[in-house]
Amino acid sequence: MWKIFLVLTVGFFIGFHKLIRGKLIQLNSRMQILWLLLLIFCMGVSIGRNGAVLESLPSLGGKALLFSVLAVAGSILFVFVLSKLFLEKGEKK
Amino acid sequence: MSLAIFVVLVLGILGGMYMPLGISAFLDQASSFMLLILLFSVGIDLGLNRHVFAQVCRLGFRILLIPLGVILGSLWGGAMAAFFMQTQIKEGMAIAAGLGWYSLSGIILTNAGNPVAGTISFLSNVFREIFTFILIPFLAKYLNGYSAIAPAGATSMDTTLGMISRHTDGTITVIAFVNGAICTLLVPVLMQMFL
Numbered sequence: 001m002w003k004i005f006l007v008l009t010v011g012f013f014i015g016f017h018k019l020i021r022g023k024l025i026q027l028n029s030r031m032q033i034l035w036l037l038l039l040i041f042c043m044g045v046s047i048g049r050n051g052a053v054l055e056s057l058p059s060l061g062g063k064a065l066l067f068s069v070l071a072v073a074g075s076i077l078f079v080f081v082l083s084k085l086f087l088e089k090g091e092k093k
Numbered sequence: 094m095s096l097a098i099f100v101v102l103v104l105g106i107l108g109g110m111y112m113p114l115g116i117s118a119f120l121d122q123a124s125s126f127m128l129l130i131l132l133f134s135v136g137i138d139l140g141l142n143r144h145v146f147a148q149v150c151r152l153g154f155r156i157l158l159i160p161l162g163v164i165l166g167s168l169w170g171g172a173m174a175a176f177f178m179q180t181q182i183k184e185g186m187a188i189a190a191g192l193g194w195y196s197l198s199g200i201i202l203t204n205a206g207n208p209v210a211g212t213i214s215f216l217s218n219v220f221r222e223i224f225t226f227i228l229i230p231f232l233a234k235y236l237n238g239y240s241a242i243a244p245a246g247a248t249s250m251d252t253t254l255g256m257i258s259r260h261t262d263g264t265i266t267v268i269a270f271v272n273g274a275i276c277t278l279l280v281p282v283l284m285q286m287f288l
Contacts, residue, residue, distance in 0.1 A: 044105015
């Protein structure tokens with residue numbers, strides 16, 4: 001967890017003090033897609049190599065799917081309504 | 094983008110199943126390194142947007158509405174799922190209180206003497222993270238930036254932060270980080286409440 005804070009803060013200071021410029025800024029932005037896809041690939045590998053996860057899928061996968069769909073739907077609904085009521089109004093002066 | 098993510102994820106899962114154990118163990122370790130590179134890159138982008146923090150400060154305590162919505166929405170979802178499956182509402186809420194943090198939620202429930210709920214919580218929060226990656230572009234486009242943070246829950250401070258940053262703006266990215274940090278701190282507390 002502290003590593004996350006560290007890299008974000010170091011990155012932030014590099015950006016804030018304009019230690020990189022021009023093409024490097026663009027390159028940094030473009031490379032994010034690559035890092036993101038590599039991260040997702042590695043996460044997929046973690047799931048795929050974990051035998052326990054795959055074995056429990058047939059018996060508990062359906063229930064887990066219902067939980068995830070409803071938790072995601074509920075979160076989106078609540079956040080969307082709260083943001084419309086209290087956050088977006090402040091933006092449009 | 095969502096399609097690319099889905100394809101890469103499926104390739105990763107198949108790879109994890111069939112590639113030699115040595116390579117998959119290496120890639121498993123590499124994921125935390127990829128995450129740090131990605132967040133370093135996101136940090137640079139945030140630093141370049143100097144006005145970001147002023148905008149976040151202007152929202153003030155209202156920023157807490159996002160984790161509040163995430164938590165209420167998730168617990169509601171967990172309660173509904175438990176209702177449909179005719180199990181205990183409380184247990185359903187504990188399962189959903191993982192807010193996407195699958196490793197911890199699975200362990201807490203399993204250690205509390207309910208390995209089945211632990212496995213369901215683990216799997217459902219893995220699914221939640223997968224859905225989040227796929228949904229973020231659509232939510233940012235058709236609802237608003239705040240809604241793109243909602244499915245991420247506790248992961249909006251790490252694994253899904255890069256995705257949020259790509260599809261929203263600097264202000265939303267900072268709010269997403271704060272949301273993720275608050276959710277992460279509250280997951281153990283919430284789960285204890287429903288055990």
